[in-house]
Amino acid sequence: MKKNIPDKNGHFGVYGGRFVPETLIYALDELTAEYALARRDPKFLKELDYYFSEYAGRPTPLYEAKNLSRALGIKRVYLKREDLLHTGAHKINNTLGQVLLAVRMGKKRLIAETGAGQHGVATATVAALFGLSCDVYMGEEDIHRQALNVMRMKLLGARVISVKSGTGTLKDSMTEALRDWVTNVRHTHYVIGTVAGPQPYPEIVRNFQSVIGREVKTQVLKKERRLPDYLVACVGGGSNAIGLFHPFFRDKKVKMIGVEAAGLGLSSGKHSASLGGGSTGILHGSKSKVLEDKFGQIRNAYSVAAGLDYPGVGPEHAYYQDIGRALYVSVTDREALEGFKLLASCEGIIPALESAHAIAYLRKTGRAVRKDAVVVVCLSGRGDKDLHE
Numbered sequence: 001m002k003k004n005i006p007d008k009n010g011h012f013g014v015y016g017g018r019f020v021p022e023t024l025i026y027a028l029d030e031l032t033a034e035y036a037l038a039r040r041d042p043k044f045l046k047e048l049d050y051y052f053s054e055y056a057g058r059p060t061p062l063y064e065a066k067n068l069s070r071a072l073g074i075k076r077v078y079l080k081r082e083d084l085l086h087t088g089a090h091k092i093n094n095t096l097g098q099v100l101l102a103v104r105m106g107k108k109r110l111i112a113e114t115g116a117g118q119h120g121v122a123t124a125t126v127a128a129l130f131g132l133s134c135d136v137y138m139g140e141e142d143i144h145r146q147a148l149n150v151m152r153m154k155l156l157g158a159r160v161i162s163v164k165s166g167t168g169t170l171k172d173s174m175t176e177a178l179r180d181w182v183t184n185v186r187h188t189h190y191v192i193g194t195v196a197g198p199q200p201y202p203e204i205v206r207n208f209q210s211v212i213g214r215e216v217k218t219q220v221l222k223k224e225r226r227l228p229d230y231l232v233a234c235v236g237g238g239s240n241a242i243g244l245f246h247p248f249f250r251d252k253k254v255k256m257i258g259v260e261a262a263g264l265g266l267s268s269g270k271h272s273a274s275l276g277g278g279s280t281g282i283l284h285g286s287k288s289k290v291l292e293d294k295f296g297q298i299r300n301a302y303s304v305a306a307g308l309d310y311p312g313v314g315p316e317h318a319y320y321q322d323i324g325r326a327l328y329v330s331v332t333d334r335e336a337l338e339g340f341k342l343l344a345s346c347e348g349i350i351p352a353l354e355s356a357h358a359i360a361y362l363r364k365t366g367r368a369v370r371k372d373a374v375v376v377v378c379l380s381g382r383g384d385k386d387l388h389e
Helices: 022-038 042-056 066-072 091-104 118-130 140-145 147-155 170-183 201-209 211-224 239-248 315-323 333-347 353-368
Strands: 062-064 076-081 109-114 133-139 159-163 188-190 230-234 255-263 279-283 286-290 326-332 374-379
Touching: 022 091, 022 170, 042 091, 062 211, 066 076, 066 333, 066 353, 076 211, 091 109, 091 118, 091 188, 091 201, 091 239, 109 118, 109 170, 118 133, 118 147, 133 140, 133 170, 140 147, 140 159, 147 159, 159 170, 170 188, 201 211, 201 239, 201 315, 211 239, 211 374, 230 239, 230 353, 239 255, 239 315, 239 374, 255 315, 255 333, 255 353, 286 315, 315 326, 326 333, 326 353, 333 353, 353 374
Parallel strands: 076 374, 109 133, 109 188, 133 159, 230 255, 230 374, 255 326
Antiparallel strands: 062 076, 279 286
16 A cells, blocks of 8 residues: 555556646645645644634534434444534534635635535534635526525525536536636635545545544543444445545454435436446546446436435545445445434434445345444434435
8 A cells, every 4th residue: 555645646556646627737736835834834733723623513422322323223322413413403613624725725715515514504604713715506496496505605695607508407507617717717716525626636635533532432442442343334425435435544353334325225326326336537626436327428317315416426435445444335325214213213313324234234135244243334414405315
């Protein structure tokens, strides 16, 4: 395994890199240089820790879900409760880090893409906190199915821009946000919400989200006096999963399982499983595993969970799959809804439909997990937004 992932050019093995218009090179170079300074600046790190703890609510609990463990027939299942963070999901970890970078660079405006709306809410939240203007691109279809989060973003002062092109979902929102950034690059910072996009975004977002895995390592050692046997997380673009996985990358005995959205089934063609049903290609400035047709055109993704409805995945996940460091599986919409109901009924916790995919995997294939195992599931968000589904 390579020592430095990504390398100096932003490559995770053969994945990653930059495939963008020349106009964006300046902004990406500026962000790369500023992040290199910030990550070694004690003042920046102290300020980030302050907002993590005093504003977002870190550290989040590692909760032993005893009823769920019994229902699944697994020794111990722990839930990493990212759903308890301010704004209701792990997205605030990344937006707090990126807004601090934007302020350091003198940017006055934030833009973002959003699917389930959680990243949009988190971006609007930090924009309000730091007095920046904010525009959020959201697909027309997602605006309808995530109306609650649209209301939250508007209340926070953000402008929600409806994207009608394509399928009106996350892919199209990211495309429009990139177009905006090309035009307004001097005064605008694009807060990408997942571990996709051109260098340095996959590394920056991963590092801000790695607080999840670092906390889990400390907490589980205290509770179990050993590391967990399995880490399980849902994967769309993959930020919550890589945030959990990355701090355990060199702990080879810890198995990592990423759960993609199989939608109506992989054979139906209506799914979002880029790792399970995709191929190597380029999307939104990065080389990774994507859903594409035989002509190399990006196919439409589908999932009942708006946050997983994306036809690509972060390049680090593609690298993990290639080297066998993580296993990537998928569950259908129907199975995810059963996982959603299972956690609600036995633990009194309503998960986001995205997170429910991870629960559903254990419900569906728990037999593949040793009965004496210690399992940590990243509960990436809460399910208020999904109740109507």
